[in-house]
Amino acid sequence: MAGGGFVLVFDFDKTIIDVDSDNWVVDSLGLTDLFDRLLPTMPWNALMDTMMCELHARGRTLADVAAALRAAPIDARVPAAVRAAHALGCDLRVLSDANAFFIDTILDHHGLRGCFSEVNTNPSRVDAGGARLRIAPYHPADAPHGCGVGTCPPNMCKGLVLDRILREAEAAGKRVVYLGDGRGDYCPALRLRKGDFVMPRRGFPVWDLICEDPARVQAEVHPWSDGAELEETLLRIVRRAAIVEEPATAPAPALLPLDCKLESLPVAAQDGMPVMPLGVKN
Known part of the structure; x- marks a missing residue:
């Protein structure tokens, strides 16, 4: 093909x-303030793992996370x-x-x-x-x-x-x-x-x-x-x-900068x- x-x-x-899907979930599920406070203190992946723990502690479910993701804007x-x-x-x-x-x-x-x-x-x-x-x-x-x-x-x-x-x-x-x-x-x-x-x-x-x-x-x-x-x-x-397909003997087209x-x-x-x-x- x-x-x-x-x-x-x-x-x-x-x-x-x-x-950014991480920021979208954090903002959609109400964790922006906590996220911003912890951002300078730990690597990004550890921070997102902590956010998932916090969501669970607040009674949010995996279905809530998935629903937020499905609402992420896409062209x-x-x-x-x-x-x-x-x-x-x-x-x-x-x-x-x-x-x-x-x-x-x-x-x-x-x-x-x-x-x-x-x-x-x-x-x-x-x-x-x-x-x-x-x-x-x-x-x-x-x-x-x-x-x-x-x-x-x-x-x-x-x-x-x-x-x-x-x-x-x-x-x-x-x-x-x-x-x-x-x-x-x-x-x-x-x-x-x-x-x-x-x-x-x-x-x-x-x-x-x-x-x-x-x-x-x-x-x-x-x-x-x-x-x-x-x-x-x-x-x-x-x-x-x-x-x-250009013939092998044909000159390559010039590429402008x-x-x-x-x-x-x-x-x-x-x-x-x-x-x-x-x-x-x-």
């Missing part, structure tokens, strides 16, 4: 959904893009600093879980009593990831996860498209190869970091602002690459496309 040559890797918070064009890319034969993955229960609940609610071949995120589980959600870091505190980029949170280096996905894609002869918004998405953006694509959300931290030194990124950069632009840009990349002042790639380029502080989350 048309998209069979692509692996699409999506961040989740502020990429698939329009908010309707994003699920449309996910379904279209899946129908075209792309291999879709999630790589997120949220947690498994939050992501699975939202994807299931929108009928998208079956579109993704895997979800890479912080693990979560329901305790033995079936009442309280427990949340843990992807990289345990006693096994730090050791990434030197400086934009990854202590609990998760997305770049290390993407390295494995890149190896799998290379073995299958596929290219990778990475979509994200936060500081934690910068490390994987730097690991993409020539021939891959990165889609940073315009005006968000990963876009600002890429614009500081565009030469560090080998992949083609195609920014987006909202769900409609995400859908149009992503499907254009997949469909155009599949329409025609990223113009961060205009906060977009020049139109000609698009048309001719061949240690975070304690308690802060990306």
Whole structure:
């Protein structure tokens, strides 16, 4: 199928959904004040685990958490893009600093879980009593990831996860498209190869970091602002690459430089496309 040559890797918070799922649950269930008081005192995942304990102590149930998640805002064009890319034969993955229960609940609610071949995120589980959600870091505190980029949170280096996905894609002869918004998405953006694509959300931290030194990124950069632009840009990349394969002797189309002042790639380029502080989350 048309998209069979692509692996699409999506961040989740502020990429698939329009908010941070952790903050959304905390605010929706009345824990904002406590969360803000504890934020400077503990790592993010430990704080979210504590919030789940507090909700249980206040009589809130797992069903209440799930109901809040199902109400999280999402641009309707994003699920449309996910379904279209899946129908075209792309291999879709999630790589997120949220947690498994939050992501699975939202994807299931929108009928998208079956579109993704895997979800890479912080693990979560329901305790033995079936009442309280427990949340843990992807990289345990006693096994730090050791990434030197400086934009990854202590609990998760997305770049290390993407390295494995890149190896799998290379073995299958596929290219990778990475979509994200936060500081934690910068490390994987730097690991993409020539021939891959990165889609940073315009005006968000990963876009600002890429614009500081565009030469560090080998992949083609195609920014987006909202769900409609995400859908149009992503499907254009997949469909155009599949329409025609350039002959091996044909010269590669020239790529114009990223113009961060205009906060977009020049139109000609698009048309001719061949240690975070304690308690802060990306």
